[in-house]
Amino acid sequence: MKISNKQIILDKVINELDRFVIDFTNILKKHTNYVIVSGYVSILFGRTRTTEDIDLLVPKMNLVDFKKLYQDILSNNFWCINAENPEVIYNDYLNKDIAVRFARKDAAVPNMEFKLIRTIVDKTSLKESIEVKIGKNILKISPLEMQIAFKKKILGAPKDMEDARHLEKLFKDSLNMKKLKKYEQMLR
Amino acid sequence: MIFDKKKNQKERFEFIDFWVEYMKTHEDKEWSRQQAIIINSVLKRTK
The missing domain is CATH 3.30.460 (Beta Polymerase; domain 2)
Known part of the structure; x- marks a missing residue:
């Protein structure tokens, strides 16, 4: 990858x-x-x-x-x-x-x-x-940051939390944390 | 207690962490070959 x-x-x-x-x-x-x-x-x-x-x-x-x-x-x-x-x-x-x-x-x-x-x-x-x-x-x-924010903040079912964890761990070194925060605020 | 949801979730998270580590230390072709077995077998059952 x-x-x-x-x-x-x-x-x-x-x-x-x-x-x-x-x-x-x-x-x-x-x-x-x-x-x-x-x-x-x-x-x-x-x-x-x-x-x-x-x-x-x-x-x-x-x-x-x-x-x-x-x-x-x-x-x-x-x-x-x-x-x-x-x-x-x-x-x-x-x-x-x-x-x-x-x-x-x-x-x-x-x-x-x-x-x-x-x-x-x-x-x-x-x-x-x-x-x-x-x-x-x-x-x-x-964007992966949007996926993670949406799954954790909006969906929240066990399957979604697992999907979010998978993406977070896999892309740990390349995620844009500022973007993630921006999306989290957008979803509030 | 019949089923410990928290323990189950913890174990599932632990497997996700293991699998991600596996993906990072193996070629795309190798992890995706294994993923394809699971996905293709499920979809085959729907046909």
Whole structure:
């Protein structure tokens, strides 16, 4: 693992969860910016657990652009668990701040929990996101300091505290403590 | 006491510390190979 300011290079064996995330974000990045947050970030960096969903934040987009993205998602063998009609997905879910889930066809898990960016925390996660390079693939994730602060201050379940500890210990020498404090204050 | 939550949490934290140390002292390919066994086996059961 090589760590620099805005990029981490991982020379890892790609597991099925990583493959799922890489395949989905390869479609997504043709249409929009994005940032991955929460549990998968810890798993990407070696936590010995899995998850049923990967949390994904996407900047606000209009219906026309969403329809183009949705068509591309469908044509790459994913489906939306919540609804079929893109207008329903857009108007009844995303525009009302409700996440929708995309899985591979013929499966329900794992799935991408797809949500439009709303809050200052979401916006900061995207704006200050970092890249993780795995071979030729690049994933955009929320800053590690934000992950740690969010898991400890907001979520707080045993699983979240363990994820936070994993990241804290693994990146002990590279975490920006000023940033961590800033995010902790933001989350109060 | 049937189940000691605090003791359990302490033991889980201890394993996390061990695993992070293991990751730091082994190549990415080695720790991720082991992680992939766990993740792939769980996902296989959902198919």
